[in-house]
C-alpha cells in the first residue's frame with residue numbers, strides 16, 4: 001500500500017539513528033534514473049532533519065546494452081562509478097552514502113568502504129522499507145548467527161526434495177546483513193535480516209534441488225518444477241530438469257562466463273517481517289525480491305561472484321536462489337531444521 005511522506009521520513013530517521021548519524025556529518029545520496037523519488041525525497045529530509053550536510057550524486061545508468069534484466073542485482077561488476085574518479089572521491093569524502101541505485105558487488109564499493117565511508121543500500125519500494133525497518137534485535141540475531149558460522153568448518157544442507165550439499169568454510173568471513181550501518185566502513189542493505197558467507201574456493205560438492213515453490217532471482221519467479229544442480233569442486237556442472245532448468249541454463253549461458261556457475265554466498269534468512277509469499281504479490285519490475293532473500297528459515301545460496309568477500313571472482317552473472325524446507329547444519333549441528341530456524345533465530349547445538 002502507499003506510504004505517506006511522514007511515515008517514510010520517520011522510517012529513514014530510525015535507520016539513520018541506528019546508523020549513528022551525527023549532526024555535521026556528510027550524507028551523500030547516490031541516485032540514478034531508477035531511484036524511487038519518494039525514497040530519495042524522504043531520505044534527504046530525514047538526513048537534514050538530523051543536522052547532516054546532505055548531498056545528492058546522480059549517476060547515469062550503464063550496462064543497458066549488456067544486461068538482459070532491469071534488476072539492479074542481475075548484472076554486476078561495472079557500475080556508473082567504474083572509472084569515475086570524481087564521483088568516487090565525493091563518496092570517499094562522505095561519512096555515509098545512501099545507495100539508492102545499487103553498487104553491490106562492485107570493486108568501487110569495496111574501495112570506498114576501505115576509506116571508512118559507510119554505505120547503506122535501499123532500493124526496495126517505500127512500503128517494503130517501512131514494513132522492514134531494522135531493529136537492534138535484528139542486529140543481535142544476525143550477529144549471533146554469524147558467530148556460529150565463524151566458528152564452523154563446514155556448512156551442510158539437506159532437504160526432503162534431495163538437496164545434499166557440503167560447503168567447507170574458513171577462507172571467507174561471515175557477512176551480517178541487518179539493515180543499518182553502525183560501524184565505519186560497513187556496508188548493509190535495508191531491508192535484510194540474514195547471514196551469509198562464502199564456501200572455500202573449489203570446495204563445495206553435492207546436489208542442490210531447487211524444488212517447486214523455491215525462488216529464482218532475478219527471474220523473480222517460483223519454480224514450477226524441480227531443477228537439479230550437480231555441484232563439483234565449487235561449480236554447478238549440471239543443470240537438469242524440465243523447462244525451468246532450460247530457462248535457467250539458457251539465461252546463464254548468455255553471460256558466456258564459466259565463473260557464473262560458481263557457488264557464491266550461502267546462508268539463511270532471519271527476518272520474521274519478510275515472507276516467502278510476498279514475491280507473488282508484486283510485478284517483477286517493482287521489487288528486487290528482498291523478502292525472498294530474508295524470510296526466516298530459508299537457505300539462500302547464490303551463483304556467481306565472490307569479490308564481495310575478498311575473493312577474485314567478479315563475474316557479471318549473479319543469481320540468488322532461496323530454498324524452503326532445508327536443514328542447514330554447521331559441523332553437523334542444525335541451525336535451521338526443515339525450514340524452521342532453531343532457538344529463536346540463531347540455531348541451537350543439539
Ligand SMILES: O=c1ccc(O)c[nH]1
Pocket residue numbers: 073177189192293302320
Ligand atoms: O542484500 C543482498 C542482496 C543480494 C545479494 O546477493 C546479497 N545480499
